[in-house]
Amino acid sequence: MPDNDKPLLSVRDLKTYFFQDEGAVKAVDGASFDIAQGRTLGIVGESGCGKSVTARSILRIVEAPGRIVNGEIFWYGEGGEAMDLVKLNPDGREMRSLRGRDIGLVFQEPMTSFSPVHTVGNQMVEAVQLHLDVSKAEARRQAIEALRQVGIPKPERRIDEYAFQLSGGLRQRAMIAVALSCDPRLLIADEPTTALDVTTQAQILDLLRQLQADRGMAIMLITHNLGVVAEMCDHVVVMYLGRVVEVGAVDDIFHRPQHPYTRALLRSIPSIDMTPRVKLHTITGSIPHPYNRPSGCPFHPRCPERIRGVCEASEPALRDLGNGQYASCFLYELPVQAATV
Amino acid sequence: MKATADSNRLLEVKGLQKFFPIRKGFLQKVVGHVRAVDDVSFFIREGETFSLVGESGCGKTTTSRCILRAVHPTSGQILFRTAAGKVVDVATLPEDQLKPLRSEMQMIFQDPFSSLNPRMTLLDIVGEPLLVNGVTDREERTARVAELLKVVGMRPEYMRRFPHAFSGGQRQRIGIARALALRPRLVVADEPVSALDVSVQAQILNLLLELQAEFGLTYLFVAHDLSVVKHISERVAVMYVGRLAEMAPTHDIFYAPKHPYTEALLSAVPKPDPRLRSKRIVLQGSVADPANPPPGCYFHPRCQYVVDLCRQQTPELTEVAPGHHVACHRATELQLAGVVQ
Numbered sequence: 001m002p003d004n005d006k007p008l009l010s011v012r013d014l015k016t017y018f019f020q021d022e023g024a025v026k027a028v029d030g031a032s033f034d035i036a037q038g039r040t041l042g043i044v045g046e047s048g049c050g051k052s053v054t055a056r057s058i059l060r061i062v063e064a065p066g067r068i069v070n071g072e073i074f075w076y077g078e079g080g081e082a083m084d085l086v087k088l089n090p091d092g093r094e095m096r097s098l099r100g101r102d103i104g105l106v107f108q109e110p111m112t113s114f115s116p117v118h119t120v121g122n123q124m125v126e127a128v129q130l131h132l133d134v135s136k137a138e139a140r141r142q143a144i145e146a147l148r149q150v151g152i153p154k155p156e157r158r159i160d161e162y163a164f165q166l167s168g169g170l171r172q173r174a175m176i177a178v179a180l181s182c183d184p185r186l187l188i189a190d191e192p193t194t195a196l197d198v199t200t201q202a203q204i205l206d207l208l209r210q211l212q213a214d215r216g217m218a219i220m221l222i223t224h225n226l227g228v229v230a231e232m233c234d235h236v237v238v239m240y241l242g243r244v245v246e247v248g249a250v251d252d253i254f255h256r257p258q259h260p261y262t263r264a265l266l267r268s269i270p271s272i273d274m275t276p277r278v279k280l281h282t283i284t285g286s287i288p289h290p291y292n293r294p295s296g297c298p299f300h301p302r303c304p305e306r307i308r309g310v311c312e313a314s315e316p317a318l319r320d321l322g323n324g325q326y327a328s329c330f331l332y333e334l335p336v337q338a339a340t341v
Numbered sequence: 342m343k344a345t346a347d348s349n350r351l352l353e354v355k356g357l358q359k360f361f362p363i364r365k366g367f368l369q370k371v372v373g374h375v376r377a378v379d380d381v382s383f384f385i386r387e388g389e390t391f392s393l394v395g396e397s398g399c400g401k402t403t404t405s406r407c408i409l410r411a412v413h414p415t416s417g418q419i420l421f422r423t424a425a426g427k428v429v430d431v432a433t434l435p436e437d438q439l440k441p442l443r444s445e446m447q448m449i450f451q452d453p454f455s456s457l458n459p460r461m462t463l464l465d466i467v468g469e470p471l472l473v474n475g476v477t478d479r480e481e482r483t484a485r486v487a488e489l490l491k492v493v494g495m496r497p498e499y500m501r502r503f504p505h506a507f508s509g510g511q512r513q514r515i516g517i518a519r520a521l522a523l524r525p526r527l528v529v530a531d532e533p534v535s536a537l538d539v540s541v542q543a544q545i546l547n548l549l550l551e552l553q554a555e556f557g558l559t560y561l562f563v564a565h566d567l568s569v570v571k572h573i574s575e576r577v578a579v580m581y582v583g584r585l586a587e588m589a590p591t592h593d594i595f596y597a598p599k600h601p602y603t604e605a606l607l608s609a610v611p612k613p614d615p616r617l618r619s620k621r622i623v624l625q626g627s628v629a630d631p632a633n634p635p636p637g638c639y640f641h642p643r644c645q646y647v648v649d650l651c652r653q654q655t656p657e658l659t660e661v662a663p664g665h666h667v668a669c670h671r672a673t674e675l676q677l678a679g680v681v682q
Contacts, residue, residue: 197396202609227611270572
């Protein structure tokens with residue numbers, strides 16, 4: 001994290017486990033990263049990497065049998081004072097005030113996030129009145145304005161429609177409007193465009209960038225789409241099987257990836273400017289089942305650079321590589337003369 | 342119209358139309374039609390990979406279903422050259438002649454989780470097409486299933502297991518094995534990798550290319566992910582609201598598009614390289630309604646190059662360069678931007 005970026009949120013060694021009959025699923029197993037004020041942080045990873053559970057942990061909406069078992073989530077208030085969200089009561093007044101007001105959330109599936117039996121307007125007015133001390137009429141006025149700002153045409157009509165009456169793109173815009181209705185300092189967007197067509201995706205990403213510029217809002221963008229990360233993010237956190245494997249500025253992550261998983265991931269995507277119909281690089285094997293976590297470094301069974309005797313024996317810590325990049329890999333912890341197999 | 346196709350053409354679609362009636366009222370009167378597929382013509386050569394690309398509601402999936410006769414086309418011809426060398430029109434073929442033909446055309450589905458019956462073992466799933474088509478001897482069926490599983494990179498010992506024991510990528514391999522059971526000549530792959538993690542997509546795409554080379558398969562790929570399409574296709578057709586906007590060899594579509602919609606589509610794809618963040622074409626509005634398309638060119642309300650003619654007259658698909666077809670009044674005069682080389 002560069003020194004001139006003031007942190008808004010700092011996650012330190014977060015561990016969120018799900019305790020089920022078959023055993024504990026370590027959905028997040030030691031995640032640490034910072035979000036700077038007004039910047040966009042991308043959290044990228046594949047299935048089971050823990051990115052969504054991380055977002056839910058921050059918002060304290062992890063449901064039983066899940067629980068935060070370790071770590072701190074520092075939220076920096078307007079005056080610079082830090083508050084550890086892990087210590088707060090998830091149903092308490094402080095957390096409820098933060099959630100939806102200081103921190104907005106946009107989900108992947110707008111269809112399931114909206115109540116099917118309430119109009120969009122009802123839901124937005126409820127969100128506004130929950131956090132701001134305004135009359136219903138004023139809340140409605142603000143909601144119409146919010147819909148207009150996210151580019152929904154004829155917002156004074158749309159506000160009285162139901163979610164199913166809106167197209168996917170408009171629904172997502174409405175979700176963003178709800179998330180922004182109380183002018184949050186941080187917007188957490190969990191796969192906000194995955195369910196949308198590519199041209200609609202371009203519109204929504206454009207909208208998010210513009211809203212961020214207008215409001216100085218930070219964005220935590222969770223996605224598996226590396227193209228979206230490259231387009232939108234200032235910094236990137238790469239996660240694998242519940243752990244943060246690499247952190248860095250977006251250009252460093254894409255052009256100087258340090259962790260073997262990041263490198264392998266970047267090599268395996270068919271890029272639109274690649275030579276077609278050549279064999280893609282693949283990562284051997286597949287993502288382990290959460291109940292079958294490998295010992296030591298979670299990536300070691302699939303890692304082309306694994307060090308026998310080291311990587312399966314213990315877990316690497318997230319190490320500062322000097323230029324604002326961090327990686328959790330024994331390649332950077334051992335002295336140079338370690339042999340790679 | 343000639344009923345014969347060129348000798349190396351496996352499939353030729355001519356003037357295909359599929360309209361779905363819209364019914365309203367107590368008596369379910371037909372008040373309009375959804376023009377899902379609206380005069381689509383193209384051919385696929387034997388051994389080729391041809392992709393149909395477009396966004397939601399463009400008609401690509403309905404087109405592929407018509408080709409397999411999973412739905413009855415409203416009108417048009419679907420000429421298929423059988424293994425015996427005869428050309429038949431799948432659109433109007435009677436049921437008893439269609440059944441034997443079905444072994445020559447198979448489908449791979451998008452969702453690896455819903456496309457496999459959870460109550461059937463792999464042996465049952467992959468063996469079912471064989472059973473239905475006369476391979477009643479259990480030993481022979483088991484041997485063939487073992488062979489098929491090996492071909493798609495799965496261990497034959499797994500054949501007694503159920504789908505839930507496998508990951509998304511492995512389930513997709515099972516679906517591919519099932520599709521290959523009857524040694525088809527045409528394989529329709531409907532978004533076969535979009536539900537998979539990035540690193541798994543690469544494995545499945547490599548597999549599809551290998552299988553094509555080994556078995557001389559012809560692929561009709563239906564997809565919305567342009568990076569994947571570019572990687573795997575030799576020719577691409579872009580659809581918009583039931584009509585073909587552009588059709589050309591892959592290289593031309595991506596580097597020298599001639600339709601404004603194609604240009605916008607390419608521009609909208611987020612590139613996995615932060616140094617390629619350029620000014621993008623962001624289309625206004627949303628995709629036209631196939632039940633009520635705009636007059637003239639369906640794309641004109643969103644097109645930045647629109648002129649009066651576009652509002653009045655629907656453009657026909659014309660060949661403007663060898664193998665390059667466009668449906669745009671201004672195709673020859675516009676200089677459009679493709680992907681940067």
